Amino acid sequence: MNIFITGDTGFVGQYFINHFAENFNFVPFNRLKSIKINEDIVIHLAGKSHDIRNASNPLEYYSVNTELTKNLFNAFLISNAKIFITLSSVKAAADTLETALTEEYTPNPVTHYGKSKLFAEQYILNKTIPEGKRVYILRPCMIHGPGNKGNLNLLYKIVNKGFPWPLGAFENKRSFCSIENLCFIINELINNKVIPSGVYNVADDDPISTNDLIKLISLSQGKKYHIWNIPRSIIKLLSKIGDFLNLPLNTERLNKLTENYIVSNNKIISAINKPLPLSSEEGLIKTLNSFNTNTL
Numbered sequence: 001m002n003i004f005i006t007g008d009t010g011f012v013g014q015y016f017i018n019h020f021a022e023n024f025n026f027v028p029f030n031r032l033k034s035i036k037i038n039e040d041i042v043i044h045l046a047g048k049s050h051d052i053r054n055a056s057n058p059l060e061y062y063s064v065n066t067e068l069t070k071n072l073f074n075a076f077l078i079s080n081a082k083i084f085i086t087l088s089s090v091k092a093a094a095d096t097l098e099t100a101l102t103e104e105y106t107p108n109p110v111t112h113y114g115k116s117k118l119f120a121e122q123y124i125l126n127k128t129i130p131e132g133k134r135v136y137i138l139r140p141c142m143i144h145g146p147g148n149k150g151n152l153n154l155l156y157k158i159v160n161k162g163f164p165w166p167l168g169a170f171e172n173k174r175s176f177c178s179i180e181n182l183c184f185i186i187n188e189l190i191n192n193k194v195i196p197s198g199v200y201n202v203a204d205d206d207p208i209s210t211n212d213l214i215k216l217i218s219l220s221q222g223k224k225y226h227i228w229n230i231p232r233s234i235i236k237l238l239s240k241i242g243d244f245l246n247l248p249l250n251t252e253r254l255n256k257l258t259e260n261y262i263v264s265n266n267k268i269i270s271a272i273n274k275p276l277p278l279s280s281e282e283g284l285i286k287t288l289n290s291f292n293t294n295t296l
Contacts, residue, residue: 001023001024001025001039001040001041001190002024002025002026002027002038002039002040003024003025003026003027003039003040003041003042003043004027004029004037004039004041004042004043004081005017005026005027005029005042005043005044006028006029006043006045006068006072007029007044007045007046007047007087008026008028008029008045010045010046011143011145011147011148011179012045012087012143012179012182012183013045013046014147015145015146015147015179015183016043016045016183016186019180019183020187023187024041027039029046029072035071035075036075036079037075037076037079037081038079038080039081040080040081040082040083041081041082041083041084041085041190042072042076042079042081042083042084042085043085043086044069044084044085044086044087045087046064046068047064047065047087047117048060048061048064048065048113048116049113058112061112061113061115061116062112062119064116065113065116065117065119065120066116066117066119066120066123069086069120069123070120070123072086073086073123073124073127073135076133077127077130077133081133082132082133082134083133083134083135083136083189083190084124084133084134084135084136085135085136085186085190086120086124086136086137086138087138087140088118088120088121088138088139089113089114089117090139090140090141090201090203090263091111091113091114091117092109092114092118092121092139093105093107093108093109093114093139094107094108094109094114095109095110095111095114096255096259096261097259097261097262098260099262100262100263100264101201101262101263101264102264102267103139103198103199103200103201103267107121121137121199124137125137125199129197133197134195134196134197135197135198136189136195136197136200137198137200138182138185138186138200138202139199139200139201139202139263140177140182140201140202141175141176141177141201141203141261141263142174142175142176142177143178143179144177144178144179144283144287145178145179145180145283145286145287145290146179146287146290147290148179148287151253151256151257152287152288153291154248155210155213155214155217155257156217156288156291159214159217159218159221159223159225160217160221160291162226163226164226164227164228165210165214165225165226165227165228166228166230166235167210167230167235167254167257167258168227168228168229168230169229169230169231169232169235170210170232170235170257170258171209171211172210172258172259172260173207173208173209173260173262174207174208174209174210174259174260174261175203175204175207175261175262175263176203176204176207176208176283176284177203177204178204178276178278178280178282178283178284178286178287179287180277180278180283180286181202181204181276181277181283182202184276184277185200185202185272185276188272188274189272192272195271195272196271200267200268200271201263201264201265201267201268202265202268203263203264203265204265204276204278204279204280204283205265205269205276205279205280206279206280206281207262207263207280208280208284210257210258211227213284214227216281216284216285216288217288219285220285220288220289220291221288235254236251236254239251239253239254
């Protein structure tokens with residue numbers, strides 16, 4: 001089958017193409033040309049990621065995450081392609097959570113990133129899908145894997161340099177999404193014609209606390225872990241100082257590292273009716289083992 005793919009040079013795109021090079025023929029999206037889809041499947045992975053430093057122009061989120069998605073979906077509707085898969089985000093539903101996120105949660109994003117993703121979702125869901133076509137909106141939580149860049153790298157650097165983890169007083173659990181599990185799900189959506197169109201959360205099976213993640217990082221390095229239980233009030237004060245001095249630890253990053261953000265994957269697992277290839281710990285260990293001081 002031929003796949004029209006956007007975001008082919010990104011983290012998810014490169015992994016998916018390399019992993020399924022023998023299964024599909026990939027046709028990358030060319031931004032310099034008008035959108036014309038002649039392939040069997042559309043996989044839309046391109047997007048403007050969330051800038052935690054808030055240095056991006058808000059309009060960039062809507063230009064890429066909303067308008068590009070709308071244009072691609074319109075082209076899909078008038079094409080002969082049968083499957084449309086787009087990568088949204090759990091942040092299209094909520095920036096913070098008090099309970100586990102399910103697809104029934106009423107979306108209420110706060111950031112321009114989350115809003116731009118939600119607007120794209122709403123546009124797709126308000127369209128009538130022609131008979132014979134399938135449309136999937138995937139909301140992954142934090143994606144990780146070999147070559148990953150993000151907060152996992154920050155944590156890895158702290159442990160690798162022998163620094164103690166100072167946020168031990170924050171007890172939390174959050175969901176992660178292994179790149180291997182994500183690509184497994186995308187492949188299942190392509191090949192299983194009975195999976196209904198719709199919105200699906202994508203996450204590994206079990207949430208992991210940051211403290212347990214520190215322990216996994218130490219295990220992957222063969223080192224002892226050091227976790228300090230500094231009072232929360234002191235850490236929060238330091239993060240506010242970081243907001244003004246542009247330090248690595250600021251309020252938003254502290255929230256990301258210590259918040260509870262649990263995502264339910266029950267709907268997608270029930271739909272594909274298969275277990276994920278990697279457990280939460282297996283996926284994280286695989287990612288962490290790929291890190292080394294030369295690549296960070």
